[in-house]
Amino acid sequence: MVPPILQIGGVLLSSDILTEEFCCDLEACHGACCVEGDAGAPVTLEEVASIEDALDVVWGDLSASAQAVIDLQGVAYTDRDGDLVTSIVRGKDCVFTCYAPSATADAPPNCLCSLERAFRSGRCKFCKPMSCALYPVREKQFSDGSVGLNYHRWEICESGRKKGRQLHLPLYQFLREPLIRRFGEQWYQELCDVAEEVKKLRK
Numbered sequence: 001m002v003p004p005i006l007q008i009g010g011v012l013l014s015s016d017i018l019t020e021e022f023c024c025d026l027e028a029c030h031g032a033c034c035v036e037g038d039a040g041a042p043v044t045l046e047e048v049a050s051i052e053d054a055l056d057v058v059w060g061d062l063s064a065s066a067q068a069v070i071d072l073q074g075v076a077y078t079d080r081d082g083d084l085v086t087s088i089v090r091g092k093d094c095v096f097t098c099y100a101p102s103a104t105a106d107a108p109p110n111c112l113c114s115l116e117r118a119f120r121s122g123r124c125k126f127c128k129p130m131s132c133a134l135y136p137v138r139e140k141q142f143s144d145g146s147v148g149l150n151y152h153r154w155e156i157c158e159s160g161r162k163k164g165r166q167l168h169l170p171l172y173q174f175l176r177e178p179l180i181r182r183f184g185e186q187w188y189q190e191l192c193d194v195a196e197e198v199k200k201l202r203k
Contacts, residue, residue: 031111040086
């Protein structure tokens with residue numbers, strides 16, 4: 001039997017991160033996670049500094065409404081739970097949302113992250129907040145300094161679960177790049193080793 005909580009390199013994580021399958025399907029959800037919800041993406045003070053450094057690069061990609069919000073309150077604010085999060089427009093849209101046409105002409109445009117797009121094109125060194133890169137895994141910092149990872153199931157991500165099942169792609173493999181960025185290559189390899197052991201237990 002697979003325990004519900006595992007510990008890898010000092011990081012606690014729910015075992016479904018290893019057993020569930022997932023792959024974002026942008027053409028199906030159109031990037032809804034960038035514009036749904038009632039708060040911005042969690043960020044650290046270090047990330048806020050990096051975002052501010054990249055602001056001139058992405059400024060022209062932002063909507064006039066987003067620019068106005070940033071001018072008024074900056075790139076981040078403290079939400080009602082006391083967490084530091086990216087600023088949002090009209091109570092939901094991340095200020096760093098930009099749009100690109102969908103593959104299908106009559107489909108809605110896809111929401112993209114202007115920060116990530118600038119990073120991928122080599123225009124800035126910061127990709128995007130770690131909380132965004134890791135989603136649908138959420139990180140929690142405990143008072144003793146330890147870290148926990150949980151798989152967050154949101155109804156708008158059903159297309160990602162469906163595509164993951166079609167591709168037989170485990171969630172932890174889909175998140176390989178951000179997990180390595182956050183915890184390092186050695187930690188990720190240990191995660192993969194544990195995942196193989198978990199697979200044997202489930203047979």
